[in-house]
Amino acid sequence: MSPQTKSKQRVRDHGEVFTAEREVKAMCDLVKDECDRIDSRFLEPACGNGNFLAEILTRKLATVKKLYKSNPYDYERYAVLAVTSIYGVEILADNAEECRKRLFALWDKEYTAVCKKSANDETREAVRYILSKNILCGNALTLMCVDENQKDTDKPIVFPEWSLLGTKLKRRDFRLDVMLKANDKPKNGQPSLFDVPEEIRKYLSINPVTKEFMAEPICEYPPVHYRKVQENG
Template identity: 30%
Template sequence: MNQEQTNITTGKQIRHLRTQLGMTQEELAGELNVTRQALSNWERDVNEPDLNMLKKICFLFGVNMDDFAKDNKIIKSSDRVKDHGEVFTPKRIVNLMLNQPEILAKINDLTATFFEPSAGEGAFLVELLKRKLKVAMEQSSSAKLFNTKSLLALSTLYGIELLEDNVEILVMNMITTFNVEYSRIISTRFDSKINQHVLDSAKVIIQANMVQGNTLKKTTTDGSPIIFSEWKSKPGNKVQRTEYTFESIINQGGPTGTVQGATEEMDLFADTSYFDDSKKEESKMRQYTLCSWTSIYKQEIA
C-alpha cells in the first residue's frame, strides 16, 4: 500500500462524495447549514466535523458512518479514482441492491451465476457468498450435503479486477468469508467437524474464479486471454470443471444480460446451451477429470 492510500482522510472522502454528486462547496454548505469556510476546513482536514454533522453528511450522501471508519474507506486515493474509477460500494448500498426481487431469486437458485466485471475488493461478491451459503445451508439435510452445496454455491461467483492489490484483497476476503461461514454453519447447524478438503477445494475455486485482468480487453496483465472455469454439477455429488476463454464466453452469447445496471453483475455460464458443441471444443482450454466436489483441490487433469 503506498503512502497516499493509507492517507485517505474524512475530509478527502467528503470532498470526493460532494464532487461525485456535482455539488459546489457553497451548495453543500447550504444543505448542511454551515459556512463555505467551515466545509472547506473539513475538506482540507484543518479540522473535523462533529459526530452529529458527520451523521448529517452520511444521511445526505446515502452512506454509512462505517464508511468513514479507518479500515472501511470507499476510496483509496484520488489518483486511483481518476485513473481507474475506483470507488468501493458502501455495505448499506450493496445490501439495498442485492435485496431486489430478481437478484434474490438468483441468490436462491444455487446454480445461477454472478459475474462482477470490476470486482474491487469484493463488496458485492463477498455479500453474495454469505447469502448463497445461507441458501446452501437451508437446502442441505446433512453435513455431507452441505459440504457439496457450499462448494456449488461458491463456484457460481466470478470476478475480474484490474489492480493487483485489489485482487489480493478480493481473494483473501472470499477465502476468509468462505472459511468463517462454512465453519460456523457446519458446527452450529450440523454439529459436525470441518472438512479440510472442502476448505482446500474452496481455495482452488476462488483462485480460478477471481481473475486479475482487464474486462474490456478480456486479457490478463501479461496480455494472455482471461480463462474461466465452468463447474458443472453431475450426478452423484460430482463436478466437471472445464476451462473457457472469457472471449469465447462473450462471443458465443454470454454473459446473458445485466442483472442490475448499477452493480454490473451478470450471468456467466448462465445458459451454456448457447455453445454449440463444435464451438465449445474450439474454445475449451483444459479438461479436468470428473470428480467429487470435495476433491476439486486435487486438480486432476483428464
C-alpha cells in the same frame, strides 16, 4: 479518505470507488431470486475487493444453510457449489487478492459454524483453489490477464465452468472473449464465423437447431471429488 476509496491516485488511475453496503444490498435485491439460488452464476467484471460478490455469496450460503444445515455432508457439498458459481475480474492485484481472501473468510466462517467437527482442511483447500481460478486479475475491457503493472499479458482471461455431478466436480475451461462472442446475436439471424477473429473462431461452433454461436471449452478435466479439485490443476 472515505471507506469507499483507498487513495486519490487510485481513484484517478482506475476509478476505484467502492460501492457502499446499502447500495450493494439494494442492487442485489433487484435480482433477489438469483442471489438466493445456490448455483446461479455471477461474473463481476470490475469486482474491486468484492463488495457485490461477498453479498451474493452470503445470500447463497444462507440458502444452503436453510436447506441442508441438519446434514453436514450435504451442507459442505452445496456450500462448495455456491463458491464455484461466483466469478470476478479486477485489474489491481491487491484488490483481487483481498476479494479472494474475503470470500474465503466468509465462506469458512459459515462452514466451520455449521459443520463443526466434520469441517476439514481438505475442503477448505479446495475452496481456496476454486477462488484462485474464479477471481482473476485481468482487464475487463481487453479480456486479457494483466501483470503487476496492470499491463495486458498475452494470456486471455479463462474461467472454469464447474458442474456438480453427485460428489464430483466437472471442470471445463472457457475463454471469456469466446463466451462473450457466443452471446452476440447474429446479424439477420444468420451467424457467420467469417466475421470472427481466427483466435476466437476456433472455439466457436454454430448450434444446428437454434443457429446461435456456442462456446467450446479450451480444456476439459475428468470429474473429481469436490474435495480434490486442486489435484486436477
